[in-house]
Amino acid sequence: MRSSLLAAVEADGKEEHATGLxxxxxxxxxxxIDTRYVCEIVQDARVSPLPGTPAHVVGVHDLxxxxxxVFDLAALLDLRHDISPAADWxxxxxxxxxxFLVLADGMPKVARLPRDEIVPAAAGDLGGKWGAATTSDGTIILDGDRLLNDRRFFLEGIQTKADGEDGEDEIP
Known part of the structure; x- marks a missing residue:
């Protein structure tokens, strides 16, 4: 849960010099993703598919x-990704x-990173419109606020398609 995530990244009281990720x-x-925008991490999430939705919509999870x-960020970032309704994490x-939930390949890690190891994202970085920064090891830090406010993650605006139809329509 969120409280245990924050406890893990703020353990030694130096949170003003580091960012929890x-x-x-x-x-x-x-x-x-900054821990401020993460409620929890779930293992062995059972995802029920939603037929006829865009490729980035994997389905729903009973939390x-x-x-x-549940969304697949890889689909929105044009990354090849084999998704499964039985997502591990x-x-x-x-x-x-x-x-909402996002898929991860393998177990996510919670850590505190010194702020001097974070640099602003360069134009054209893989993170797309959500890329806020990168780390010295090349990790792309996504802007949690932009992610949470991206309309592609609001299902009420998506109209499902019948089998055999192409494209996405938004409901006016």
């Missing part, structure tokens, strides 16, 4: 009685409550 791998590339949408994103 949840790092994860997608298609062989390392990404991270303690609440159906939360998902990251529950949200500030005050779970908003």
């Amino acid at each position: 949840v790092s994860f791998v997608l298609s062989g590339r390392r990404f991270a 303690r009685g609440h159906l939360i949408p 998902v990251i529950v994103c949200g500030e005050t409550q779970p908003e």
Whole structure:
């Protein structure tokens, strides 16, 4: 849960000189999200597919009685990614409550990174419009606020397609 994530990254009281991050791998590339935008990490998440939705919509997960949408960031970043309804790990994103889940290849890691090891993202970095910064090891730090406010993660604006139809339509 969020409180245990924050405890792990703020253990020695130096949080003002470091940033807590949840790092994860997608298609062989390392990404991270600030812990402020992560509620929890779930292992062996059972995802129910949603037929007829865009490629980045994997399905929904029952998180303690609440159906939360699951997304594949790799699809939006044009990374090759083999997704499965039986995702091993998902990251529950949200500030005050779970908003959506994103797939991760393998177990995400929680760490504190000194701020001097973080540099602003260069134009054209792989993180797309969410890329806020990179680390000295090449990890792309995604901007959690931009991610949470991206309209592609709001299912009410997506109209599903019948089998055999192409494209995405937004409901006016």
